[in-house]
Every structure is written in C-alpha cells, then in structure tokens.
Amino acid sequence: MQKTISFPHMGNYNVPIENMLRHIFAGHKIMTAPNITKRTLELGSKHSPDFVCVPFKYNLGNYIEALESGANVLIQAGGGCRYGYYAEVQEQILRDLGYKFEFVKLMSGKVNPVDLYRVSKRIGTPLSFGRFLYFVLLAIDMVKKLDELEAYIRENVGFEVVEGSLERLHAELLERLKRVDCFKELRAVYKTYGEKIRGVEINKPDDCLKVGIVGELYTLMEPFSNFFLERELAKSRIQVSRFITVTYLLFEKSRMKKKTLKSAGRYLKYELGADGTDSVEKSKTLAEKGYDGMIHVKPFGCIPEINAMPVLQNISRDYKMPILYFSFDSQTSETGIKTRLEAFIDMITMRKEKGV
Ligand code: SF4
Numbered sequence: 001m002q003k004t005i006s007f008p009h010m011g012n013y014n015v016p017i018e019n020m021l022r023h024i025f026a027g028h029k030i031m032t033a034p035n036i037t038k039r040t041l042e043l044g045s046k047h048s049p050d051f052v053c054v055p056f057k058y059n060l061g062n063y064i065e066a067l068e069s070g071a072n073v074l075i076q077a078g079g080g081c082r083y084g085y086y087a088e089v090q091e092q093i094l095r096d097l098g099y100k101f102e103f104v105k106l107m108s109g110k111v112n113p114v115d116l117y118r119v120s121k122r123i124g125t126p127l128s129f130g131r132f133l134y135f136v137l138l139a140i141d142m143v144k145k146l147d148e149l150e151a152y153i154r155e156n157v158g159f160e161v162v163e164g165s166l167e168r169l170h171a172e173l174l175e176r177l178k179r180v181d182c183f184k185e186l187r188a189v190y191k192t193y194g195e196k197i198r199g200v201e202i203n204k205p206d207d208c209l210k211v212g213i214v215g216e217l218y219t220l221m222e223p224f225s226n227f228f229l230e231r232e233l234a235k236s237r238i239q240v241s242r243f244i245t246v247t248y249l250l251f252e253k254s255r256m257k258k259k260t261l262k263s264a265g266r267y268l269k270y271e272l273g274a275d276g277t278d279s280v281e282k283s284k285t286l287a288e289k290g291y292d293g294m295i296h297v298k299p300f301g302c303i304p305e306i307n308a309m310p311v312l313q314n315i316s317r318d319y320k321m322p323i324l325y326f327s328f329d330s331q332t333s334e335t336g337i338k339t340r341l342e343a344f345i346d347m348i349t350m351r352k353e354k355g356v
Contacts, residue, residue: 009222014032015142015174024132024136053299054329056090059086064097073101088105208238209352215244215326241286257271260278298327324341
C-alpha cells in the first residue's frame with residue numbers, strides 16, 4: 001500500500017529532507033507539512049500542554065495539518081533537551097484526537113546510519129543499505145551547501161542594489177534543489193547558484209550596522225516563529241550574522257564543545273545545555289569584533305536560554321553592546337515584537353552616528 005509520509009517544518013530544511021525521503025521511499029508519497037500559518041500555531045497550541053515550549057506547538061500543528069491533508073506516516077527527528085521527549089507526547093495527543101497513522105521517531109541518541117536504515121526498512125524503503133546511505137549523504141551535503149549560501153544571503157541581502165535579487169535567486173535555488181538526484185547534479189547547481197548569488201551587486205559600507213542573532217535553535221531557524229526577524233533587520237540595511245544552523249548542530253557543535261566553553265572565558269564555567277553555551281560564547285565573540293548589537297531569541301520557558309540571559313546581561317554591560325531579548329510563545333504579539341525591534345534599530349543607529 002502506498003504511504004503518505006510527512007514531517008514538520010524548520011526553515012528551508014524541508015527541501016533537503018523532502019529530496020532525501022523522495023529517494024529513500026520511492027513508490028510512496030512524500031508530503032512536506034503545509035506551510036506554517038497562524039492556524040498551524042493555533043492548532044498546535046490548542047492541543048498542547050500549556051507550559052510546553054513553543055517548537056512543540058509548531059510541530060504538533062504541522063502534524064495535524066499534514067494528517068488533515070492525507071498523511072499517514074509522520075516522522076519525528078528526535079533530539080536533545082526536552083525535544084527528546086516530544087515524540088511520545090505528540091503521538092499520544094494525536095491518537096487521542098482520533099487520527100490513525102504510523103509515527104516514527106528517527107533518533108533516540110546519536111545519529112546512527114544502521115539504526116536509520118532499520119527504521120526506514122520498517123516504513124518501506126526498497127533501497128539497499130549502500131543506496132540508502134548515498135541519499136542520506138546527498139541530503140547532508142545539500143544542507144551544508146544551502147547553509148553556506150544562506151549565510152552569505154543573510155549578511156548581504158540588506159545591501160543589494162536591485163531590491164529582491166537575492167530573494168528571487170534564493171527561491172529559484174530551493175526549487176532547483178528539490179529536483180537534484182545525485183552529487184554531480186548538486187555540485188553543478190551549487191556552482192551555478194553560488195556564482196549567481198555572489199554576482200548580485202552589493203553596496204555595503206565597511207562600517208555598516210552589524211547585529212548577531214543567538215538563542216534557541218528552532219526560534220532561530222524557523223522564520224515564522226520569530227516573525228521574520230532577519231528579514232526585518234535586512235530592511236534596515238543591517239548585516240545579520242547567525243551561527244546556529246543544521247550544519248553547525250550536526251558537525252561542529254559537539255566537536256567544538258570544549259573550545260566553545262573556553263572561548264566563553266570568565267563568563268561561563270560550566271555548559272548551559274542545548275544552545276545556551278553558544279548564545280554566550282557567540283555574543284562575547286561578536287562583541288569583541290565590534291558588533292553594534294545582539295538579539296537573543298528563545299521560546300517562552302526555555303531553560304537553557306533563561307540560564308544564558310543573566311550572563312548575556314554581563315556581556316552587554318562589559319562591552320557596552322546592547323542586547324535585545326525576545327521570548328516567543330503562541331500568545332506573543334507581532335506588533336509588540338516589531339515595535340521593540342524598531343526601537344532597538346533606532347537606538348543602535350543613533351549610537352553608531354554618535355560614535356558610541
Ligand atoms: S532548548 Fe528550549 S525550546 Fe528547545 S527543547 Fe529545550 S527547553 Fe524546549
């Protein structure tokens with residue numbers, strides 16, 4: 001029987017994930033959950049425990065909308081922190097709501113290709129282990145390339161001479177990546193779009209405003225959940241830097257654990273868990289580089305980031321660098337966020353003009 005397999009959103013990573021699943025589960029239908037809207041969050045919040053962190057609510061909303069659209073297999077990646085317990089609770093909530101589906105949690109601990117293959121066999125992959133691994137590695141390479149190009153776009157989109165050029169190329173790139181079938185094709189697409197994207201005319205002064213964004217991974221990487229913060233900053237001709245990406249989380253974070261803690265210096269003696277240590281270390285590093293401000297984002301009630309906040313206040317005081325704190329939940333008002341952001345941008349602009 002043909003299955004309809006779905007998974008939740010996070011930024012643009014649905015593109016490599018959908019590509020990978022399309023190859024691994026050939027013969028089945030792959031369906032990215034419908035795009036996130038206010039309804040997604042409303043549905044997720046309505047059926048979630050009140051106190052749970054907001055990524056849980058977004059994911060649950062994604063699952064409900066996917067089930068409504070015909071999905072019958074739901075994939076949950078698994079992960080650390082409270083995220084590691086999401087799967088069981090979400091599955092139970094969805095079953096209590098009366099949905100019939102197969103629920104698959106991909107990882108319980110470290111990423112292990114043999115375990116992933118076993119789970120994929122259970123869902124129905126017709127591939128040998130070798131071919132399975134090929135498409136997993138292809139998706140990983142796609143994620144790396146996408147992260148690299150998106151970092152360039154993030155830092156430069158506010159300064160393009162012809163407004164909308166990078167956004168248009170970015171959208172084209174995502175569409176093209178969906179159809180990639182092998183490494184050779186991926187390299188060609190990366191080369192073509194890398195050249196096109198880097199070839200867009202940019203007018204960026206050396207002393208432009210620079211802002212770093214740190215915080216919890218989901219609210220950092222899913223633009224809907226932070227009210228498109230990066231786009232808003234770019235509109236004010238600000239260079240935006242963010243370090244947390246899937247590439248960083250999968251390949252750099254654990255390798256650099258000790259180095260990150262050491263680099264946080266006197267601000268941290270122990271790790272804060274999840275992304276808290278990175279929030280502190282990156283804020284200190286960017287303050288030393290002369291950034292004009294930082295924005296810290298987190299879901300309401302996110303413990304690792306709550307722990308990071310007092311340390312960030314010390315960094316802000318010591319380096320005289322303003323830090324704006326945003327806490328997101330289903331009740332967060334977009335107007336409130338935009339007003340505070342505007343005030344922050346005005347403040348860092350005036351500081352720059354006065355040479356503070
Ligand atoms: S890092 Fe924060 S938002 Fe993510 S699971 Fe942990 S507590 Fe929840």
